[in-house]
Amino acid sequence: MDIDPGFLEFESRLSRPLNLKIPDLQHGGRLRHVLFASQFNLPLLDRLGKVADRIRTIAKSREGHRFLNSLLSHKRAMLYFSQPSTRTFLSFSAACQILGIACNEVRDPATSSESKGESPLDSIRMFSSYFDLVIMRSPVSQFAECCAYMMNELEQEDRRSVPIVNAGSGKDEHPTQALLDMYTIQRAFEFRHERDSSQWSKYDEMRSKYPNVRRGIDHKIIGFCGDLRRGRTMRSLAQLLALHQEMTMIFIAPKHPSLSMPDDLKQLLMDSGVRVLEADSFETPIGGVPVIEQLDCLYMTRIQTEHNSAQDKVDFAAIDFTNYKLTRSLVQRMKEYAAILHPFPRDKEFGEIPPAVDRDPRAHYFRQARNGMWARAALLAHIFDVDGAISDYYEDYTKRKPLAPP
Numbered sequence: 001m002d003i004d005p006g007f008l009e010f011e012s013r014l015s016r017p018l019n020l021k022i023p024d025l026q027h028g029g030r031l032r033h034v035l036f037a038s039q040f041n042l043p044l045l046d047r048l049g050k051v052a053d054r055i056r057t058i059a060k061s062r063e064g065h066r067f068l069n070s071l072l073s074h075k076r077a078m079l080y081f082s083q084p085s086t087r088t089f090l091s092f093s094a095a096c097q098i099l100g101i102a103c104n105e106v107r108d109p110a111t112s113s114e115s116k117g118e119s120p121l122d123s124i125r126m127f128s129s130y131f132d133l134v135i136m137r138s139p140v141s142q143f144a145e146c147c148a149y150m151m152n153e154l155e156q157e158d159r160r161s162v163p164i165v166n167a168g169s170g171k172d173e174h175p176t177q178a179l180l181d182m183y184t185i186q187r188a189f190e191f192r193h194e195r196d197s198s199q200w201s202k203y204d205e206m207r208s209k210y211p212n213v214r215r216g217i218d219h220k221i222i223g224f225c226g227d228l229r230r231g232r233t234m235r236s237l238a239q240l241l242a243l244h245q246e247m248t249m250i251f252i253a254p255k256h257p258s259l260s261m262p263d264d265l266k267q268l269l270m271d272s273g274v275r276v277l278e279a280d281s282f283e284t285p286i287g288g289v290p291v292i293e294q295l296d297c298l299y300m301t302r303i304q305t306e307h308n309s310a311q312d313k314v315d316f317a318a319i320d321f322t323n324y325k326l327t328r329s330l331v332q333r334m335k336e337y338a339a340i341l342h343p344f345p346r347d348k349e350f351g352e353i354p355p356a357v358d359r360d361p362r363a364h365y366f367r368q369a370r371n372g373m374w375a376r377a378a379l380l381a382h383i384f385d386v387d388g389a390i391s392d393y394y395e396d397y398t399k400r401k402p403l404a405p406p
């Protein structure tokens with residue numbers, strides 16, 4: 001995709017440090033545009049996690065479903081995805097449906113007026129004429145950011161302006177994936193179980209086996225494995241995990257300039273107090289113990305071969321990629337409570353997670369994908385200021401219907 005000449009107009013804003021951009025993306029204490037993972041702080045993540053939990057509980061009953069459905073039935077969303085997507089697209093569209101938002105989509109700019117020479121910025125402005133929200137995925141880094149600045153300018157001129165949500169931009173960011181990943185990790189480390197009672201709880205059982213384990217994300221050892229340079233999901237997630245105390249992150253990737261952990265991200269994490277380690281494989285010993293046996297959480301990624309250069313193809317043929325694939329026997333050596341996540345899609349040819357791992361209780365990736373729907377519904381509820389109404393309904397709902405154990 002060519003860079004839109006309209007980008008030049010936003011150049012001075014695009015080149016600012018992130019902390020100066022964040023206020024431009026808020027409105028009355030709420031997120032208006034969602035572009036960067038670092039727009040989420042811990043209190044907001046906690047709030048969104050609670051709203052997601054409430055939505056999933058309320059949505060179980062027909063009456064609750066009807067209530068949620070009425071909340072934003074006066075809103076319309078455009079899903080503009082000019083890069084392939086299954087989960088992000090479908091979970092956003094399901095999240096919109098839960099809250100009653102009507103959706104429309106453009107998934108291939110070749111079917112829009114862009115094929116007649118219309119600029120992508122004009123396309124977005126047109127979408128904002130018909131819709132109340134634009135959720136967009138683009139191969140071009142910073143395109144969503146330009147769209148948000150364009151919307152801010154329109155607002156200043158008292159013209160129609162709508163929120164922009166980044167559903168994956170180039171190699172840089174995938175903030176809503178990071179949101180659902182954090183929600184999944186938060187839930188995994190609550191150590192809740194349907195059989196929890198006054199006699200037995202999963203947490204107590206884990207504490208008897210691993211006396212140092214604590215509830216919550218602080219103090220955890222997180223592994224990231226695979227394509228750490230071209231994967232935007234890991235980039236966004238690592239920044240949010242870094243908000244927690246005493247975090248250790250172990251990056252497991254081939255030492256190749258197209259795959260290894262980027263230095264700028266490493267520095268950013270170290271500056272936030274994270275203990276950053278790198279490993280060549282799951283067997284690399286750290287403090288005498290192989291990495292795989294130390295992890296509390298493992299975030300697997302696929303090798304994004306669609307971005308390979310001709311040189312990458314030559315170099316990759318000489319790399320032993322078995323070091324970056326899970327097997328059942330590796331998983332069985334992990335801590336019993338460890339959580340394995342993957343943003344998906346997984347690569348069936350490469351096999352970074354073979355289906356033989358799917359039944360292991362440590363496999364959280366299908367649950368993670370479903371969590372995407374609840375977390376994104378919570379985010380939309382926040383943007384449109386209906387999260388308070390959801391909490392009020394939840395209070396009333398749980399008074400009327402005592403909750404079954406979680």
Ligand code: NCD
Nearest residue numbers: 087088168233302343344345
């Ligand atoms: C990822 C993406 O598009 O960045 N997928 C996703 O949104 N769940 C990761 C990938 O394509 O490997």
